[in-house]
Amino acid sequence: MNREILFTIEGADFDAWTKLAREATPNLTLIPDLPADGTKPAEHPGIHYCLAWRPRKGLYARVPDLKVIFALGAGIERLLADPELPPHVPLVKMAEPGLTEAMIHYVLWQTLNHHRRFWELEMAQRALRWVEQDYPAPWNRKVGILGLGALGEATAAALRDFGFQMRGWSRSPKAIPGVACFGGLDRLAEFLDGLEILICLLPLTPETIGILNADMFRGLAPGAALINAARGGHLNESDLLPALESGQLSAATLDVTSVEPLPREHPFWRHPRIFITPHNAAETAPATGLLEIARQIARFEAGQPLEHLVDRARGY
């Protein structure tokens, strides 16, 4: 039973996606939003599903029979902020193994970078100096993840399996075996207390904008490290350099910044204990992403609830 998916991702290689869809999900047919001549957007009556990320202006009006919008990624704040977003069409966040695995890799990579104090080693190398450097066993290293959605939960479990002493915080209480979970703002201080590596995987909502700020940093262990792999808006950027200068934070990894690409004149570039990656921590893998969409369509058409559905009131 073939299903058509309107493919609206600008800049993506439509032919490559189509080839993967033929192999991975032969029941899905990707339909380009723009016709091959690339000029005038087409109308798409009869199409029930679309894959969206930064939709072209007027898109939704041209898909009158839309039943589900699948987001290409997990962080959907820009899709939600679009005034054209149809109010009653369900919006589904992406949660697929390729994206999750890439995020686990990124966070573990950077957690190890801070666990082994890469910046201390790099500074020693620049000074041509062989240092004596010790580090605690991972089970004595207190690591916490803000945000226990699909990515946060999988990452917390992976870091736990890797031996770190794990905590997690989320707005609504969660339970993850072997991870100390804290739910709600009134348990945030408890989550932060003594934490040595803080990882942000939160959704960006009015409640979480600027949550990584001087107040939060003061709640951590002195010399804690920060890893932000969520959104630039989570970090109150003017609080980071003072926290690094005072020693409240030892170092930070930023995959995201408030303005991307980060402008050349931004002082973060030049700080020896800030490591910047160009918002490439994790991307949806087309093949497994398409498999997930096919799975969700099958659920939807069988009358089962969609998974990873966006709650518009909560904003994630």
Place this chain on the structure above:
Amino acid sequence: MNREILFTIEGADFDAWTKLAREATPNLTLIPDLPADGTKPAEHPGIHYCLAWRPRKGLYARVPDLKVIFALGAGIERLLADPELPPHVPLVKMAEPGLTEAMIHYVLWQTLNHHRRFWELEMAQRALRWVEQDYPAPWNRKVGILGLGALGEATAAALRDFGFQMRGWSRSPKAIPGVACFGGLDRLAEFLDGLEILICLLPLTPETIGILNADMFRGLAPGAALINAARGGHLNESDLLPALESGQLSAATLDVTSVEPLPREHPFWRHPRIFITPHNAAETAPATGLLEIARQIARFEAGQPLEHLVDRARGY
């Protein structure tokens, strides 16, 4: 049944080890080689076991009833090279979970560093430049480990579980599920062919000295990365900079160097694509190391063969 272990590790904190032994292995009593006044070495008749790393001159002659020598670490080439080593006393390499886990962490950390091309990101950061950077899925990344002893085998399995496409090479053939294993020198070229990240965890023997050389590098994929966490002697140091200059290698991580500490004037310090760590990839964890010694003593006294026994003819 109490057993005495002669503790000969210079520079180690004897009191800390003793405290851990009381907690973890109350049946083991650590005996210091030097008396508390630290001057004249004592004689140790009646002691059957010792924990050794860089034995003091004349040590073994003062332990006439020695039955087993336990090495503090996995790489025992220096113990073997000691002309005083008693020829008929079994020598046991250390293999314990703390050491193994630390090595897995180190190798995974550095594998991720090369998988995500940290040096490209750091160079971009120094140039104040946000780059578009892509990387293959881990299962398309060909990673190989030279040396499948206790550390190599565990590390290969961990990297496999983490999604990398794994190969392993060892002198005698091994089988590790999900890892393509190559045994013997005549299969080395096959192991190297197309490999993108090469990890050395070999023992240092006359056969493996200088094995990381221009010839081997030419067998790898162009732009491959090297991680040496074994011994400085494995690398033919004069071949590394030319391989980095030609692009045959993209980058290298060295935990070990031929001379340690690496002298200030050594050109490795200043190369932007060589990352040096001060021979602290992995150390034996005292508590689990003592548990392993207690386990081996129990086997030995029950007439079972010692595990991780050094084969002196092979040199590991």
